Amino acid sequence: MFKHVLSKLGFGLAAVVFLASLPVAAAVNDAALMSARPAKLLSEYGLFTDAALQAPAEGVVPYGLITPLFTDYAHKYRFVYVPKGTKASYDGKEVMHFPTGSALLKTFAYPADFRSPEKDIRLIETRLLIRQEKGWNAWAYVWDAALGDAVLKVAGKTLPVSWLDETGAERSTNYVVPNKNQCKGCHTLDKVFSPIGPKARNLNRDFTYTSGTANQLDHWSALGLLEGAPASGDAPKVPEFDDAAAPLDARARAYLDINCAHCHRLEGPASTSGLFLTWDEDNKTTWGYKKRPVAAGRGSGGLAYDIMPGEPENSILVYRLNSVDPGVMMPEVGRTMVHTEGVALLKEWIASIE
Numbered sequence: 001m002f003k004h005v006l007s008k009l010g011f012g013l014a015a016v017v018f019l020a021s022l023p024v025a026a027a028v029n030d031a032a033l034m035s036a037r038p039a040k041l042l043s044e045y046g047l048f049t050d051a052a053l054q055a056p057a058e059g060v061v062p063y064g065l066i067t068p069l070f071t072d073y074a075h076k077y078r079f080v081y082v083p084k085g086t087k088a089s090y091d092g093k094e095v096m097h098f099p100t101g102s103a104l105l106k107t108f109a110y111p112a113d114f115r116s117p118e119k120d121i122r123l124i125e126t127r128l129l130i131r132q133e134k135g136w137n138a139w140a141y142v143w144d145a146a147l148g149d150a151v152l153k154v155a156g157k158t159l160p161v162s163w164l165d166e167t168g169a170e171r172s173t174n175y176v177v178p179n180k181n182q183c184k185g186c187h188t189l190d191k192v193f194s195p196i197g198p199k200a201r202n203l204n205r206d207f208t209y210t211s212g213t214a215n216q217l218d219h220w221s222a223l224g225l226l227e228g229a230p231a232s233g234d235a236p237k238v239p240e241f242d243d244a245a246a247p248l249d250a251r252a253r254a255y256l257d258i259n260c261a262h263c264h265r266l267e268g269p270a271s272t273s274g275l276f277l278t279w280d281e282d283n284k285t286t287w288g289y290k291k292r293p294v295a296a297g298r299g300s301g302g303l304a305y306d307i308m309p310g311e312p313e314n315s316i317l318v319y320r321l322n323s324v325d326p327g328v329m330m331p332e333v334g335r336t337m338v339h340t341e342g343v344a345l346l347k348e349w350i351a352s353i354e
Contacts, residue, residue, distance in 0.1 A: 028057050030083055033103055033130050042126055042141040042150035047105060052147040054107055059084060061225065063216055065202040067241045067254045070339040072173050074108040082225050090228035092236060095195045104129040104195055113164040124159060125177045126150050129195055136193045138183040155179050173336050182333050190267040201279060204237040238279060241345055252349035253279055255342055275306055288317055298327050309354055312347035
């Protein structure tokens with residue numbers, strides 16, 4: 001029996017558990033990963049033994065993030081692959097340094113009923129980041145209705161999705177699979193295409209593998225997938241955004257770090273805004289405290305400051321995250337819905353700031 005636990009967005013370390021009898025482990029197609037021309041079908045890469053069940057092939061390791069990026073409440077199944085005989089190098093601040101031939105996979109899915117997240121799961125798309133000779137490349141694969149395979153969609157696609165949330169309420173949206181240019185809009189660091197999520201502070205958590213539960217950083221090191229990492233107790237770590245027992249400031253900063261800071265940092269696409277939201281930013285004005293926007297207009301909502309201490313309703317940050325107007329909303333891509341829980345957290349945080 002195969003057993004692994006996959007993180008879902010919006011509920012921290014809450015997990016979806018799959019149990020299934022699987023065929024003999026398949027071999028990853030390294031040549032396909034390194035090809036300049038992307039495969040037409042996801043199956044051509046050999047990354048899964050059973051893709052419909054998200055059962056990874058040998059050498060493909062599932063992982064989760066402590067506080068993940070919000071994408072219209074989609075559940076996300078993440079995997080990393082590093083070619084045999086190579087290792088990723090540890091970085092205590094940025095994304096791990098993955099060797100050529102590595103791949104990061106992220107499948108977006110919706111259970112029909114979020115109260116039973118292990119049942120009736122509709123896979124929407126799998127995004128594939130591949131570290132090739134000239135750098136990272138990104139491709140999106142959209143699943144067919146029968147979950148037989150996922151097809152390359154360079155130009156993106158819009159798909160209607162619906163589900164019942166944790167309260168039993170009906171929810172729906174037109175889910176947007178990004179086109180290749182939209183991927184570049186977020187995945188750019190110092191003008192170079194880069195992954196966002198697998199940083200030490202996001203990975204430093206327990207995960208349930210077939211062999212049992214272990215800290216991910218320790219497990220990656222033990223597998224020989226990662227070199228140079230300290231013991232997990234000495235590595236940085238963010239809290240879950242919805243962990244009420246964690247400090248409010250840390251939860252809010254962790255949320256902004258994963259949802260906003262890939263653009264809003266000195267080396268990011270939104271550097272000209274002067275609003276930098278990385279986890280370790282310590283300049284109060286730079287992370288928004290009584291900071292006036294560089295450019296006024298509809299995006300500011302007529303408000304004076306990015307963060308007005310004690311007044312969330314008078315803060316541009318809340319105004320933009322609470323909007324679905326394409327000319328106002330932030331992030332600009334990756335969502336069509338307001339993350340109610342995330343906005344509530346930021347309102348509480350700003351209300352507490354003096």
